[in-house]
Amino acid sequence: MTTVFVIAAILxxxxxxxxxxxxxxxxxxxxxxxxxxxxxxxxxxxxxxxCKGLDHDLExxxxxxxxxxxxxxxxxxxxxxxxxxxxxxxxxxxKGSRRSAWMxxxxxxxxxxxxxxxxxxxxxxxxxxxxxxEVLVFADSDARPARHxxxxxxxxxxxxxxxxxxxxxxFLPDGRGAGLGTRFxxxxxxxxxxxxxxxxxxxxxxxxxxxxxIRRENFDKLEIKRRWQRAVSDDYVLTSAIRESGQRxxxxxxxxxxxxxxxxxxxxxxxxxxQIRITRIYSPRVWKFAFxxxxxxxxxxxxxxxxLIAAKLTGAVTSNLSGLLASIFLLGSISGVIRAILAMRxxxxxxxxxxxxxxxxxxxxxxxxxxYLYNFIASAMSRRITWRGIGxxxxxxxxxxxxxxxxxxxxxxxxxRAEYQRKASVRSSTRK
Numbered sequence: 001m002t003t004v005f006v007i008a009a010i011l012x013x014x015x016x017x018x019x020x021x022x023x024x025x026x027x028x029x030x031x032x033x034x035x036x037x038x039x040x041x042x043x044x045x046x047x048x049x050x051c052k053g054l055d056h057d058l059e060x061x062x063x064x065x066x067x068x069x070x071x072x073x074x075x076x077x078x079x080x081x082x083x084x085x086x087x088x089x090x091x092x093x094x095k096g097s098r099r100s101a102w103m104x105x106x107x108x109x110x111x112x113x114x115x116x117x118x119x120x121x122x123x124x125x126x127x128x129x130x131x132x133x134e135v136l137v138f139a140d141s142d143a144r145p146a147r148h149x150x151x152x153x154x155x156x157x158x159x160x161x162x163x164x165x166x167x168x169x170x171f172l173p174d175g176r177g178a179g180l181g182t183r184f185x186x187x188x189x190x191x192x193x194x195x196x197x198x199x200x201x202x203x204x205x206x207x208x209x210x211x212x213x214i215r216r217e218n219f220d221k222l223e224i225k226r227r228w229q230r231a232v233s234d235d236y237v238l239t240s241a242i243r244e245s246g247q248r249x250x251x252x253x254x255x256x257x258x259x260x261x262x263x264x265x266x267x268x269x270x271x272x273x274x275q276i277r278i279t280r281i282y283s284p285r286v287w288k289f290a291f292x293x294x295x296x297x298x299x300x301x302x303x304x305x306x307x308l309i310a311a312k313l314t315g316a317v318t319s320n321l322s323g324l325l326a327s328i329f330l331l332g333s334i335s336g337v338i339r340a341i342l343a344m345r346x347x348x349x350x351x352x353x354x355x356x357x358x359x360x361x362x363x364x365x366x367x368x369x370x371x372y373l374y375n376f377i378a379s380a381m382s383r384r385i386t387w388r389g390i391g392x393x394x395x396x397x398x399x400x401x402x403x404x405x406x407x408x409x410x411x412x413x414x415x416x417r418a419e420y421q422r423k424a425s426v427r428s429s430t431r432k
Contacts, residue, residue: 002321005307008300009324015293016331022198023335029201030253030342041158042151043134045073045213046126050118051086052079052388055142056174056260059089065139066099068150074133075101076126078118080108086141102129112400113232114390115209123225136219138234140210143169143257146349152254153213163218163247164238166204167211167255168197170343172353173360174262185268186261187360191368192272194339194361200251205286207242207249209235211257218247232385232392232400236282256346269378272371274387277379281394291376298373301328301366329366336361 049065051058065075077090082105094101104125109117119138126133135154139145149167156165171193173186199205212235219225222241231237242249263271280287304325340361344351383394384403391403 002307002311005300005304006321006324008296009304009321009328012297012300013324013328013331015297016328016335019198020331020335020338023338026198026201027338027342030346033253040151041155042071043154044132045070045135045137045150045154046130046133047073047075047137047139047150048078048119048122048126049075049139049141050078050115050122051090051141052084052114052118054085054089056262057144058086058141059093061141061144062090062093064144064147066093066097066101067147068145069147070150070154073137073150074130075099076104076122077101078104078106078122080106080114080118108405109390109402111402112228112230113234113392114388116228116231116234119234120225120228134216135213136216137213138209138211140169140259143210143259145211145255145257146347149211149255149257152252153211156250156252157213157215161248162250163222163242163245164207164212164214165250165252165255166200166207166213167252167257168200168208169210169257169259170194170347170350170354171261172258172350173357174260176262178262182262182264185263185265187357188364188367188371189261189263189268189271190357191336191360191364192371194336194343195368197339197342202248202250204249204251207235207239209233209238211255212238214238230398230400232387232394233278233282233397236278237397240282253342253346256343258347258350268371269374270386273375273378274385276372276375277382277385278394280379281383282397287376287379290372294369294372294376297369301325302370332365333362336365 047065047068049062051062055061062077077094079087079090081087087103090103094103102125104118104122106114106118106121108114123136135157137150137153145167153165153167156162171186171190173183173190175183175186178186196206214224222238222245224238224241227237227241228234239249276287279290304321308322308325337358340354340358344354347354385392385394389406391405393401393403395401
């Protein structure tokens with residue numbers, strides 16, 4: 001049995017070296033991107049922000065979108081209804097800002113994801129009031145971009161060969177007032193999410209809908225809005241359309257955005273499993289490949305570790321296996337450190353907070369892979385997800401059933417709960 005684990009560990013070591021090589025290539029890409037001066041392509045843009053509920057630091061996140069260093073852009077915020085607790089905050093921001101901004105009430109989605117429904121409603125409004133906007137930009141409400149984010153994201157679109165540009169998010173654990181379990185779960189989520197940076201680059205494998213720009217003419221040409229009908233995932237659909245057209249998706253390193261997070265174990269499992277379950281429906285080949293790689297890692301690393309413990313108790317000699325497992329762990333730690341250092345370079349304003357979480361990226365790689373394995377197994381058992389209080393069943397990429405809705409609940413975080421109660425008691429048209 002030891003020989004079997006040794007052979008598997010050698011193969012896993014090779015896999016880890018390849019992963020480290022991919023990380024180093026990504027680091028070179030980030031370095032080149034920082035040194036290159038972007039063409040200042042700045043056509044009129046419209047920024048569309050779907051909102052639902054009270055995200056952590058929502059008001060500060062949205063305010064950051066209103067003060068971007070960009071020549072000419074407008075903002076469209078979308079909520080499902082005026083009863084959404086985010087509505088009052090958005091209304092106050094619009095009234096207190098010089099930025100041209102709109103509020104759209106989308107109504108309830110019937111046969112597609114609420115986010116996709118909100119985006120479509122914003123586009124319908126845009127097409128009736130503004131024909132001059134050349135670039136569509138999409139952002140999530142739970143991330144807070146830097147002031148140069150919009151200009152950096154749009155600039156590469158001056159090259160017609162680029163179908164879309166994308167950023168990505170970096171979860172920043174917020175330990176204020178949190179217990180040990182919450183701090184650990186938040187750190188593990190950050191490590192889990194950071195591993196996806198390996199998919200990004202000059203030819204990104206994915207366009208993340210929370211930080212994405214596309215030329216309006218290209219969006220219309222690819223019929224993205226039509227493709228969104230009856231879909232849950234906005235970004236997977238857009239990614240597939242761009243790939244089918246032969247265009248490329250460019251990751252813009254300086255558009256990595258911070259996303260403060262404070263989650264418990266239950267929220268961690270729900271969020272991560274939902275992401276993988278969506279991947280299984282919308283990108284089954286990626287899901288199968290990732291399942292096999294994480295399955296092999298966990299079988300070899302954790303299985304080998306248990307075998308070492310059993311061998312230690314029986315006095316068997318396993319020096320080769322222990323050395324291989326230690327090397328695999330070391331390579332994974334190096335990859336984690338590289339990602340964290342790159343995140344500090346891409347988001348210099350958050351470097352202190354990222355460096356404070358460096359321990360997690362050194363130590364939690366094996367646990368992150370174990371979490372992935374749980375996600376893959378759980379995702380294989382159901383097509384149902386719950387996303388922001390709405391239950392969906394994903395029949396196929398082009399068919400979605402809305403199962404149930406829940407009324408907005410007050411957040412468990414004491415600060416957010418106080419905000420929720422205060423905002424919910426104010427009429428959406430009242431400015432404080």
